[in-house]
Amino acid sequence: MSxxxxxxxxTAPAMIVLLGVFLIPMxxxxxxxxxxxxxxxxxxNYALFVQDPFYVQIxxxxxRVSIWTVLATLVLGYPVAMYMAQATGKMRGIVTMLIxxxxxxxxxxxxxxxxxxxxEKGWVNESLIALGIIEQPLRLLYNELGVVIxxxxxxxxxxxxxxxxxxxxxxxxxxxxxxILGASRVRTFFSVTLPLSLPGIIAGTTLVxxxxxxxxxxxxxxxxxxxxxxxxxxxxxxxATLNWPLGAALAFLLLGSTIVLVTLYTxxxxxxxxxEVFAS
Numbered sequence: 001m002s003x004x005x006x007x008x009x010x011t012a013p014a015m016i017v018l019l020g021v022f023l024i025p026m027x028x029x030x031x032x033x034x035x036x037x038x039x040x041x042x043x044x045n046y047a048l049f050v051q052d053p054f055y056v057q058i059x060x061x062x063x064r065v066s067i068w069t070v071l072a073t074l075v076l077g078y079p080v081a082m083y084m085a086q087a088t089g090k091m092r093g094i095v096t097m098l099i100x101x102x103x104x105x106x107x108x109x110x111x112x113x114x115x116x117x118x119x120e121k122g123w124v125n126e127s128l129i130a131l132g133i134i135e136q137p138l139r140l141l142y143n144e145l146g147v148v149i150x151x152x153x154x155x156x157x158x159x160x161x162x163x164x165x166x167x168x169x170x171x172x173x174x175x176x177x178x179x180i181l182g183a184s185r186v187r188t189f190f191s192v193t194l195p196l197s198l199p200g201i202i203a204g205t206t207l208v209x210x211x212x213x214x215x216x217x218x219x220x221x222x223x224x225x226x227x228x229x230x231x232x233x234x235x236x237x238x239x240a241t242l243n244w245p246l247g248a249a250l251a252f253l254l255l256g257s258t259i260v261l262v263t264l265y266t267x268x269x270x271x272x273x274x275x276e277v278f279a280s
Contacts, residue, residue: 178191
């Protein structure tokens, strides 16, 4: 038996599953998005998205919430990743376990936990009122802030692990060399650590942005009816109004927007890096 035939037989089950549960249903949904109410070919559903400002605003809100989530996970996750990169093997394992442990619990349960914590009578508002910092409860739920908090909790682990994996490859002697040459810790960070961790930043931001754009459960629970995003609107069109063609079109518009934005982001980063290399 040839090597190529062996590889084909080994990968065949996975390819069959991929075709059956992903590619074929996606193609059927794509064809469905080009149908009207009479099941005839039509661009009506895509034209409606362009003509109706409501759907454009929903897409922009989805992008805005995803960007804020990326920034929040990056700011909160970078120090954790730096600590993991500098910690001993045992402590690194403990921190990794602590980061991954919440994901052993359903995202629905975690979101309901945030609802309890951030509600008008939740722990945060009650503590701030007791300390005399505020007089009236803050509105921390059913707005974009609440959605960003929930998404940050859901996806920060991906950012931390992507950053930490990149930082593990940084030679510690580079920081020592920078210190010997008179660089302060801040200068060492911006001149050594940050540039060398850029691959992890790119991977983490791309992953978190893509996941945030397609998130459904957290915006539905922590955004309520006040914060509609594209996945929620697509779900409502399919399940509530039974408008499958429009729901399919919205889903593919979301997919296309995510691919375009991620591609532009990666191309921009690569172009900037090439310019820096040639400039040096």
